[in-house]
């Protein structure tokens with residue numbers, strides 16, 4: 467079987483995979499990083515969003531081997547030294563989650579969004595969340611949290 | 622997914638050779654269409670040949686009166702590229718409106734064209750702007766490339782390498798997105814190119830993207846939304862599904878085309 471090697475949350479990891487092994491399965495089942503969720507498995511919900519070389523992608527629609535040699539960040543890699551990332555902190559403060567199932571993907575999408583668009587407004591945040599579904603919150607507090615985090619990170 | 626062998630060639634030559642050599646091989650670009658298709662077991666390729674490592678296919682160049690885009694260039698790069706925004710703002714806007722940010726980071730222009738989904742956005746731009754599609758074997762004119770729903774002029778062993786767009790005098794793309802999928806229910810690209818005026822419609826036709834010659838002729842005489850307000854495409858050729866029936870889509874084509882003409886810059 468092919469061996470895949472990549473950097474995940476700053477650590478070099480490798481493992482045997484099949485050609486058809488999805489990145490999300492490699493991350494969850496082989497690396498035991500279960501923060502990345504599978505909500506739909508059909509590219510709609512964004513619960514599986516991780517960063518590959520800094521960019522948000524759906525890990526349920528990426529083969530593990532496509533990420534060979536890449537730098538991958540999952541939700542577990544955001545909190546540096548135990549301090550929550552500003553976006554994580556904002557979700558907590560603004561009640562940006564209820565059941566929390568969508569939250570890892572929401573936060574990874576939000577971090578990517580703030581990187582690309584430091585000057586966010588509400589309309590842009592809502593557009594940028596097109597690929598992330600939440601069954602609980604009604605999005606309002608998610609949008610609030612992202613706007614607050616982007617303001618804090620700009621300051 | 623069924624089993625397949627995965628290949629990650631380092632250059633285009635190697636990719637083309639693998640494609641010829643392997644039995645039932647398929648090209649993998651962004652995988653945003655192909656991987657979901659494989660997950661549903663709707664395809665059973667023996668081998669996947671990933672273009673992901675081919676830097677030579679991921680580029681945007683502005684030269685003379687044209688913009689060249691490598692086949693493996695992701696939608697997100699097209700959306701923010703300074704040359705595209707300057708010379709082809711309609712194309713940057715189109716790319717920015719595809720799916721969602723994660724899809725735009727991976728999905729590519731070549732993958733979108735090769736797939737020729739009847740509701741995809743890029744086919745409308747390529748047809749309206751009279752773009753040229755370069756492959757490992759030849760150059761294909763836009764009018765020759767699209768052969769009906771999910772069908773193209775591409776041969777089995779052919780890889781799209783580059784798409785060349787002329788600078789239009791003015792152009793616009795307006796899309797009426799399906800509120801759930803964000804694919805086009807109707808999308809109309811209007812363009813005045815050095816070779817004439819072209820109107821291309823995606824999302825609506827049973828045979829995929831198509832031109833509306835009657836609108837083109839009317840716009841050549843008078844570039845205004847009013848000039849085409851009386852022109853309706855025949856409903857019998859339109860897609861019909863739970864999101865909108867054929868009559869509705871035919872009506873929407875005129876509405877969206879008028880908006881595109883009014884928006885053209």
Ligand SMILES: Cc1cc2nc3c(=O)[nH]c(=O)nc-3n(C[C@H](O)[C@H](O)[C@H](O)COP(=O)(O)OP(=O)(O)OC[C@H]3O[C@@H](n4cnc5c(N)ncnc54)[C@H](O)[C@@H]3O)c2cc1C
Nearest residue numbers: 650651652653654655720728729731732735741742781803
């Ligand atoms: C949630 C979601 C929303 C989407 N919304 C939209 C939308 O609004 N509008 C829209 O237009 N699209 C949309 N898409 C589709 C998206 O744009 C895809 O990225 C695109 O259709 C395929 O590009 P890809 O690079 O991912 O190709 P892949 O999935 O890798 O390949 C698709 C097909 O093209 C072939 N192929 C790929 N590259 C080449 C090449 N260079 N030469 C020859 N053959 C090649 C492959 O063999 C395969 O058959 C959406 C997709 C998803 C998952």
Ligand code: FES
Nearest residue numbers: 505506507512526
């Ligand atoms: S699990 Fe990947 S998008 Fe839903």
Ligand code: FES
Nearest residue numbers: 564565600601602
């Ligand atoms: S908090 Fe439950 S799905 Fe979003």
